[in-house]
Amino acid sequence: MKKLAKTLELQFITETGETSTISLESPKEPVDTAAVKVAMDQIVASNAFYSAKGQLVSPKGVRVIERNVTPYELA
Template identity: 60%
Template sequence: MAKTLELQFGTEFGKTGRISVDNPKEPIDEEAVKQAMEQIITAEVFTTASGKFVAAKGARVIDRNVTEYELV
């Protein structure tokens, strides 16, 4: 079972940019996530094809289960 925290940002060209964090510490501290997102925006360290991050849009935890089958 793999979990990922996905941070969603509004970009300067009106699109959505995302950053994924594997195996986030749980429970998720919403205030800490919001604060971290604001720091990422202020630092302007990420640039996407849709421009710089300008707003925090949301965050979500994605929980994924993978079952592998050997086909011999």
């Protein structure tokens, strides 16, 4: 049985100018971009996350990734 898996990716610019991503499974759709922007601004302001690429300094983008998963039973 095929399963459609979706992930919401929040992309941030770090202090080194690189991109860092926070992924969330099974996002509520349709995505409310205004609410996501507010949440991303709060994440940056709180300094709650630190990546290997440095501190998060600003939101860059948001996207939903879809993938099909087909599990198989081993005989």
